[in-house]
Amino acid sequence: MAEHATFQDPRLAELDGFTVTIDAARQRADVTLDYPPYNVVSMLARDQLRLVFEALDEDASVRIIVVAGKGEHFSSGGNIKGFLEASPEHVSHLAWNIAAPTRCSKPVIAANRGYCFGVGFELSLACDFRIATETTRYALPEQKLGQIPGSGGSARLQKMVGVTRTKNIVMRSKRITGQEAYDWGIASEIVADADLEKAVDALVEELIGFSPLAQRTAKKLLNDTDDALLSTAIELEGHCYSRLRTSEDFREGVLAFHEKRAPTFVGR
Known part of the structure; x- marks a missing residue:
């Protein structure tokens, strides 16, 4: 309520x-x-x-x-x-x-x-x-x-x-x-x-239903690269992708995909 x-x-x-x-x-x-x-x-x-x-x-x-x-x-x-x-x-x-x-x-x-x-x-x-x-x-x-x-x-x-x-x-x-x-x-x-x-x-x-960590990252990336050069935007995207690669949420998302179940994201 x-x-x-x-x-x-x-x-x-x-x-x-x-x-x-x-x-x-x-x-x-x-x-x-x-x-x-x-x-x-x-x-x-x-x-x-x-x-x-x-x-x-x-x-x-x-x-x-x-x-x-x-x-x-x-x-x-x-x-x-x-x-x-x-x-x-x-x-x-x-x-x-x-x-x-x-x-x-x-x-x-x-x-x-x-x-x-x-x-x-x-x-x-x-x-x-x-x-x-x-x-x-x-x-x-x-x-x-x-x-x-x-x-x-x-x-x-x-x-x-x-x-x-x-x-x-x-x-x-x-x-x-x-x-x-x-x-x-x-x-x-x-x-x-x-x-x-x-x-x-x-x-x-x-x-x-999405990972809060991935959403925060996506929002900041898109805001930051809105007026950036394409090459700069791609570089920043790569750094963000790499950082999320080590997150618990990404691991959970991959496991849930292979186990054919809904993921449980924790925001880390």
């Missing part, structure tokens, strides 16, 4: 507009944006989300993290007025905070339905998997405010879909559908709106 998480850090004593629950039996943590009706993300919430991901990364009971929005929408974006109230120094940390899911060594799934705008889109782009529905609308609307995306949105998007599509989304504040996002390689899956939670549950169960 999932229980509300408690954190030692006093800065997380009262979460601003989101909740965190942990289901130790399912090795799962859920970070749920909860600021009705559109789950606006405050400046404080950005700081707290970074701290939460860092804490969950250290929690041995958690294997997979899911980020979702309560209700009909993931998030309509940030607290617009908060940008004028925040100092330039504070604003300069926004991208670092929202990149916390990427830095987290564990798989992170974004469950996107309804509006997924601004920082909501950027937070999702920082996750490893994005599951969209037919109601999902992604957008980076900052041009309408005389601004640009400031939490990694345009940079991550350009890596995924190229400069032409990114210019179309960023410079026109253009909304794209969940289906377009899937067709372009932004979303990992597209499902019926009513099936979103079921699809997330299935992905969580699938990921838990």
Whole structure:
């Protein structure tokens, strides 16, 4: 049964507009944006989300993290007025905070339905998997405010879909559908709106079946080599492969394969 998480850090004593629950039996943590009706993300919430991901990364009971929005929408974006109230120094940390899911060594799934705008889109782009529905609308609307995306949105998007599509989304504040996002390689899956939670549950169960050590290694390798030369990426892949060769999980995986049984991975 999932229980509300408690954190030692006093800065997380009262979460601003989101909740965190942990289901130790399912090795799962859920970070749920909860600021009705559109789950606006405050400046404080950005700081707290970074701290939460860092804490969950250290929690041995958690294997997979899911980020979702309560209700009909993931998030309509940030607290617009908060940008004028925040100092330039504070604003300069926004991208670092929202990149916390990427830095987290564990798989992170974004469950996107309804509006997924601004920082909501950027937070999702920082996750490893994005599951969209037919109601999902992604957008980076900052041009309408005389601004640009400031939490990694345009940079991550350009890596995924190229400069032409990114210019179309960023410079026109253009909304794209969940289906377009899937067709372009932004979303990992597209499902019926009513099936979103079921699809997330299935992905969580699938990921838990793999070696946590191999998953951590794969995530870090892919992140580190995303903009590396091919020769560098292949060299790093070889070093990671060699290191996993000596792991208990690899030995267990090979034995289980030959014995025609499900492996029991321990993360070492």
